Amino acid sequence: MTNAEVPVKPAATVMLLRDTTLGLEVFMLRRTNNAVFAGGMYVFPGGKVDAADGEGDEGYRVAAVRECYEEAGVLLAVDADGRMVDDGHPALAHRTAVYDGDVDVRALAADHGLRLATDALPWTSHWITPKGETARRFDTRFFMAASPAGQTFHHDDNETVASMWVRPADALARWEAGELQLMPPTVTNLRFLEAHGTVESAMAAGWAVGTPPCILPKIRFGESGRIIGVAMPDDADYESLA
Numbered sequence: 001m002t003n004a005e006v007p008v009k010p011a012a013t014v015m016l017l018r019d020t021t022l023g024l025e026v027f028m029l030r031r032t033n034n035a036v037f038a039g040g041m042y043v044f045p046g047g048k049v050d051a052a053d054g055e056g057d058e059g060y061r062v063a064a065v066r067e068c069y070e071e072a073g074v075l076l077a078v079d080a081d082g083r084m085v086d087d088g089h090p091a092l093a094h095r096t097a098v099y100d101g102d103v104d105v106r107a108l109a110a111d112h113g114l115r116l117a118t119d120a121l122p123w124t125s126h127w128i129t130p131k132g133e134t135a136r137r138f139d140t141r142f143f144m145a146a147s148p149a150g151q152t153f154h155h156d157d158n159e160t161v162a163s164m165w166v167r168p169a170d171a172l173a174r175w176e177a178g179e180l181q182l183m184p185p186t187v188t189n190l191r192f193l194e195a196h197g198t199v200e201s202a203m204a205a206g207w208a209v210g211t212p213p214c215i216l217p218k219i220r221f222g223e224s225g226r227i228i229g230v231a232m233p234d235d236a237d238y239e240s241l242a
Contacts, residue, residue, distance in 0.1 A: 013046025086150030
């Protein structure tokens with residue numbers, strides 16, 4: 001299989017947001033260095049869409065909720081009165097079973113009289129991993145969500161080994177200083193969030209996006225065949241690259 005033939009799999013990511021006295025913060029996870037894809041990178045909770053998540057837009061949204069539960073320990077689900085579940089709710093005791101695939105997250109919600117809050121996630125950006133990536137390629141939809149105030153966030157100590165709440169501007173400053181490893185989609189989404197001081201403002205901007213354009217970066221290779229950079233669609237050399 002050549003680089004161009006690496007299959008593109010659907011994936012979903014969710015940016016969890018909260019208000020603080022210092023401004024808007026987003027939850028980020030550091031992937032283990034041993035990860036096949038994005039090892040050592042700081043990312044938002046997310047992963048590939050599983051067959052059990054469903055198809056189409058709803059499948060992406062269910063995957064975003066499921067991955068958020070698996071990787072951050074937070075279940076974006078509401079009861080019959082529209083209230084988000086809090087710590088101590090019995091549905092939150094099945095994180096490992098959902099991760100292992102023994103329990104379907106939609107069935108879990110239904111069994112506890114809950115509904116996954118898939119309609120509370122604005123779709124803010126859409127990225128496809130460049131051709132030339134030899135490990136894995138993803139067609140990823142990035143969503144946003146207001147973080148549930150009554151739930152405790154924590155990385156899974158498996159795929160992710162550290163976590164933090166951080167202001168987007170601070171994450172970008174640390175990336176520019178070489179302290180954090182970030183992928184281009186993460187940088188772009190942090191810049192989107194940086195323009196907003198509150199969850200309400202960011203969420204409103206997210207809903208206003210509607211259906212975002214699909215972004216497919218291209219890899220720049222040097223004469224030796226080594227990767228020397230990534231070109232974005234608005235870069236002058238983008239069309240000339242394979």
